[in-house]
Amino acid sequence: MTVYRTFLSKLARNYFLGSFFTTLGVGGVLIYLVTPPDDVERNALFTIFFISLAGMVTLNQLTLYHQLRPIRIYFKHSEANYEMLKAAYVQTHRFAILTAKRILGPSVLGFFLTAACTISIARYGEWLHIPSRYLFYYSVGALLITVIHAMLQFFLASETIRPLLIYLRNDSNHRFGKDISLDGNVLLSLRAKFLCFSLIIGISPILLFSLVARLRYEENASSDSFWQWAGIIIGFGIVLSVVYGWLFSRNIQRPIDQLQYVMNELNKSELEIKASDIYSDEFSRLVSGFNGMVEGLRERDSQNNQLVESYYSTLAAALDARDPYTAGHSERVARYSIRIGQWAGLSPLQLEMLKKTALLHDIGKIGVPDSVLHKEGKLTIEEFNLIKLHPVLGESILRRVQPERAMAPLLPGVRSHHERYDGGGYPDGLEGEGIPLFGRIIAVADAFDAMTSDRPYRKGMSFEEALLILRQGKGSQWDPMLVQLFIDNVETEALECDLSNKTISYGKTKR
Incomplete structure (x- = not known):
């Protein structure tokens, strides 16, 4: 009043x-x-x-x-x-x-x-x-x-x-x-x-x-x-x-x-x-038309975002489809990575970039021959060297996607997700916090999914066994702070429920 x-x-x-x-x-x-x-x-x-x-x-x-x-x-x-x-x-x-x-x-x-x-x-x-x-x-x-x-x-x-x-x-x-x-x-x-x-x-x-x-x-x-x-x-x-x-x-x-x-x-x-729109002359028509234009741009932007999201998911699904045992791997790694990122205090924009990076972290395996990728036995040195090329191949593939600025935030994580915290990883032998943050996060999520997934020659580890191996690898293979965050929060976030709901077996030994 x-x-x-x-x-x-x-x-x-x-x-x-x-x-x-x-x-x-x-x-x-x-x-x-x-x-x-x-x-x-x-x-x-x-x-x-x-x-x-x-x-x-x-x-x-x-x-x-x-x-x-x-x-x-x-x-x-x-x-x-x-x-x-x-x-x-x-x-x-x-x-x-x-x-x-x-x-x-x-x-x-x-x-x-x-x-x-x-x-x-x-x-x-x-x-x-x-x-x-x-x-x-x-x-x-x-x-x-x-x-x-x-x-x-x-x-x-x-x-x-x-x-x-x-x-x-x-x-x-x-x-x-x-x-x-x-x-x-x-x-x-x-x-x-x-x-x-x-x-x-x-x-x-x-x-x-x-x-x-x-x-x-x-x-x-x-x-x-x-x-x-x-x-x-x-x-x-x-x-x-x-x-x-x-x-x-x-x-x-x-x-x-x-x-x-x-x-x-x-x-x-x-x-x-x-x-x-508080005018009663022709400006009312102009403002109404302008707001209609903005609404159209907003809808188009939403559609574009949906297309981009489906693009990442489709690429990840196409990669996983090469092997029935790896189906869903990229989606799960993305989900685990986002949780680690949330626990680490990443911003919403960073979490969005982390999700896209995790979905495409193995995109370079498209360039690895099926005979090597699907081999159930022990790999030869030459075959393992081919596997070790996939982070670099993934970075090279994503660099060709236009516009370049859209892919730029994803490249460091894709290239570095197999680096070890002690410097013994590949392809660049980076160590400690010299490894990009996304690469360190995805490394933990990638290893956890690999350990808890069923393989043709072995059953996936239990929840507790996987956490024990992560704990043992703190500071050597994985970032100790990120591993500890994962261990401290995983039970309260009911991540085990996700694992218990798996209804299909997943593929080969994680490389």
């Missing part, structure tokens, strides 16, 4: 300031300038003027109460639904237009009806003897002032509704999980804004000038008197042009600035960004 009360207080302030500037300020000056210097006549006309203002304000407030109804219902209804919110949101968008219509319609009607009645009474009581043509001139002047007042209130209302629109959009997301907008509907076109603006700025001061000039010439006013009121009217026209120019430029510049900001964020690949 706070935002609604603030909205009402700003409306009251804007109406008072706008009325004081145009109706009281300009209207009062005009009456003073063009009324014959008869105190009785002038006082009578000022009295009629203020009584008419009271009638204008009364009818204006009654109309305002009706225009606020959908907004008031939403904020005062404790169990407001989405339809109430939508009605309040649309009415808030229309409020600037409704404000101008209220000034030009009920306010004018209230002013002129009250003025007509009081003038009739004054002339009947012989308190007012101004000729009828003068009253006509006053009416035309009052109408021009009302038009100026209406345009001023339109711009002020456009600024006032912004916080309310933002609040309603946020409330829609929080309470109903929906992002409400006008969906591109234009309530008032920019062309209409420009046309009204040009007419008021271009014509109103001239008409007021001509009106006063006509009255003063009829009185045979002196040159000094003429330039006195002419200077006031011209000054008013200049001030009016400056004020409206500034208001109108703000009205146009704000959505442009917002779209520029959102596009800059989009250039940074921030696809979750969204422009606020």
Whole structure:
């Protein structure tokens, strides 16, 4: 309710300031300038003027109460639904237009009806003897002032509704999980804004000038008197042009600035960004189209990510399919590697890269002959040297995938997953923390899966036996910190459950 009360207080302030500037300020000056210097006549006309203002304000407030109804219902209804919110949101968008219509319609009607009645009474009581043509001139002047007042209130209302629109959009997301907008509907076109603006700025001061000039010439006013009121009217026209120019430029510049900001964020690949659709002119259509484009980019990015994920999984599955005994090995190594990475405190981005590296860690075995890869007996030195080439072959294969930057984070782990912590591994004989982190993690996960998987000539080790061998190899074959993390956390993470659910046997001796 706070935002609604603030909205009402700003409306009251804007109406008072706008009325004081145009109706009281300009209207009062005009009456003073063009009324014959008869105190009785002038006082009578000022009295009629203020009584008419009271009638204008009364009818204006009654109309305002009706225009606020959908907004008031939403904020005062404790169990407001989405339809109430939508009605309040649309009415808030229309409020600037409704404000101008209220000034030009009920306010004018209230002013002129009250003025007509009081003038009739004054002339009947012989308190007012101004000729009828003068009253006509006053009416035309009052109408021009009302038009100026209406345009001023339109711009002020456009600024006032912004916080309310933002609040309603946020409330829609929080309470109903929906992002409400006008969906591109234009309530008032920019062309209409420009046309009204040009007419008021271009014509109103001239008409007021001509009106006063006509009255003063009829009185045979002196040159000094003429330039006195002419200077006031011209000054008013200049001030009016400056004020409206500034208001109108703000009205146009704000959505442009917002779209520029959102596009800059989009250039940074921030696809979750969204422009606020809080406009009721063509910018609403532009913002709606822009958000639709971003949504399309987001969907395409999601599809691309799915394609990339399936690409890695498909490559891993194609490799595992070469041997029925190694089926699923790459997926399991990736799963174990991710858990070790999580225990080691890796970031989500690092975990994603680790998963892809683990899925493709054995991709180089595509270049190893089947006669060597599937051999069940002991390998010769030459055959084992061929096996030892697979990390380098894997790195070479992935280097050919474009774009290069997509594969670059994966290459160190693929090449180094058979390095030993004591420096006795291959292909580069790296040792300790000189071995890339991904390579050290995958080495532990790779060994664990190899030890616990069934082979044609042996059954997979038990859970406890595999952990014992890992413990014995700390600091020699594997990174001691990573092995200890694995041992400390594996039972609480129920990794054994994964092993007990294996329903197929896996392939040859791990090399």
